[in-house]
Amino acid sequence: MNENILGLVAGRITSVSMLPQLFKVLKQKDAKDLSWLMICTLIVGLSLWVWYGFLHHEWPIILSNAFAVLVNICLLISYFVYREK
Template structure:
């Protein structure tokens, strides 16, 4: 693996795991009142587009980061709707 791929994977890992605290907090407290629905939906749309872009470029860091981030944020969206 070249340096840029490793750099991309490191950046992808850090930005992706940054959503875990929000997901766990929402799950534990069963409250998502402080999570903006509009922001969440807008972000999910952008992440989905980044995923398509990464697939088109065949860029592993972009694909992995955005696929996992999309899953995490879809879980947060589900919790937001569930605990409304």
């Protein structure tokens, strides 16, 4: 199997892993069970992977982790919008 295809498939699977959580929060308008610290830590780690991908010209790493950063930023915004008041 081509390494880039393997990287893209693996990246796509891990990148979409937070989508069910985001959809649940948006549908229920409830984020009380989310940890903003975990989401922030994940965003930092994923952003570092994007940077690493740029340094090594690795498009599978860049694309999958950039998408995951966007999903987690949406989740973090949702946390602050829907958290318990």
